[in-house]
Amino acid sequence: MSNSIVAQQVWMPAFIGNLHSVNVGLNFVDDSPVVVSAGSAKILSAGSITAGSYTPGTDFTLMDATVTGNTLTLDQKPYWAVGIDNVEEVQTNPQAVANLTREGAYGISASIDAYLLGRYTSAITANKLTASAGAAIDMSSVAIYTKIVAAGTALTKAGAPMSGRWIVVSPETHARLLQDTTYFVRASALGDMVVTSARFGTTVSTTPGFVGQIAGFDVFVSNNLTTASAGANAYLVYGQGKPIHFASQLGEVKVAEASKQFGSIIKQLVVFGAAVLGPNTGRIGSIYVVNA
Template sequence: MSVQNFIPTIWSARLNESLKKNLVYGNVVNTDYEGEIKGQGSTVKINSIGAVTIGNYDKVAGIGNPQELDATQKTLVIDQAKYFNFQVDDVDAAQANVNLLDGGIVEASYGLANVVDQYLAGFYTEVKAENTMGNDATPITPTKDTAYDLLIDLGVMMDENNVPETERFVVVPAWYYGLLLKDARFTKDPNIIRTGYVGDIDGMTVYKSNNVPNTGGAKYKIIAGHKSAISFAGQVDSVEAFRPEKQFSDAIKGLQVFGAKCIKPEALTVLTANKS
């Protein structure tokens, strides 16, 4: 028998965490209606009121009949449901001087958040055509000399659409952020935190994310807009610990339900950019 068979296995007390992307799209949407959801399949009716007409007052003729307000209604549907389900064998748990279940929950929580982040990033498709720069047929290839100016142009589009100056954002991929760093006009924040925040341009909070939608490393959809544009609602519907019938192990399963709706497409702009 080989002596190698007698070499003991040493279990580390330290978990080797997986590499994680910054999750940012959840920071650029609103959760105004989150408290009204009841589970998968539930809906929230969101009413919007049209503009009020302002007329000229005549003290002789008085004022006209009351205007009947125009109201539009949009429906936020909780149509997404994602789960996790993992187990830790009793033998593994006994040999490892670390709480593998806790580590698994941390990884599962991040995994769910990453799915939500990618889901929200996909709402670039709601942007009106007149609020876009470049497209799939003719994407724009930014350089270190033009990357900053292109984001300024997105901000101008929002100005022209009367988008509020506060709570504006733009989400760029890492390579685009690299171009911005080469422009002296961009003042970067040296303390990049897990939210992906990396600075400000023209009143827009700039975020960096590897979840920016793209097609095969090209045609990146860089979204800029206002936090009121997209409403998101989600909740962890259930988390249960159990003992699988056929294994000697502890297991945990969880379910998250969520949905989102673009309420104000006019408050979003998109730049389709190719990596040079």
């Protein structure tokens, strides 16, 4: 039991594969290599650079790139743990490993997804779309298409590129989009190829959560959006490119003897952090809607 050796080469690939296969938020993160130590990561973010007009025979002016060093705290620590009778027997059974890691990864993925999609709070005020006085927008009286168009306008005014725009909607909003036969381009479950802005060949089967396109946005659906009023309202999240900085440490799968029981405990801890930094605050936003 406690002397069992966990074959990391068996468990880790299965866990990572399952984690990425269902996570929507990871589509929009910048996880470029960073230095991770003592529960934090060092990340460099650059400010906007404007173009100058050169006059022959005169000195040009240097622009200030405003490169800023940021510390990203890895303060999120989801884990999974299950009790099993025999470690060696389980890890020599591919189906048993697949089943355990799938369920563990799905649970961890939901935690990461919810946190990433909650970073909309860092968006500039102009990118946070609501009804009057900050109330939720009633989709029964306002077409969702008009609000997605407004989201595109907000991104453009904030200087975000036209390509690579995306929006994550709730299952309820997705249901409304499916009834829109005028503007919504649906990606079928059969894998019909949808040529999208700067994402050629994107299909339901290749990108977690992807369901189609509308108003220049790739549309994703997630059950992990931030909600309010006991789930009656939801914050749809939209953006351009990969505005969320993300860093993580994936702990090894470990085994321990179960206290006061015959058997073992398989467990794994994932530590991560995410933030929207610098000009990226203009490349993400939210639409607050009545979730019905």
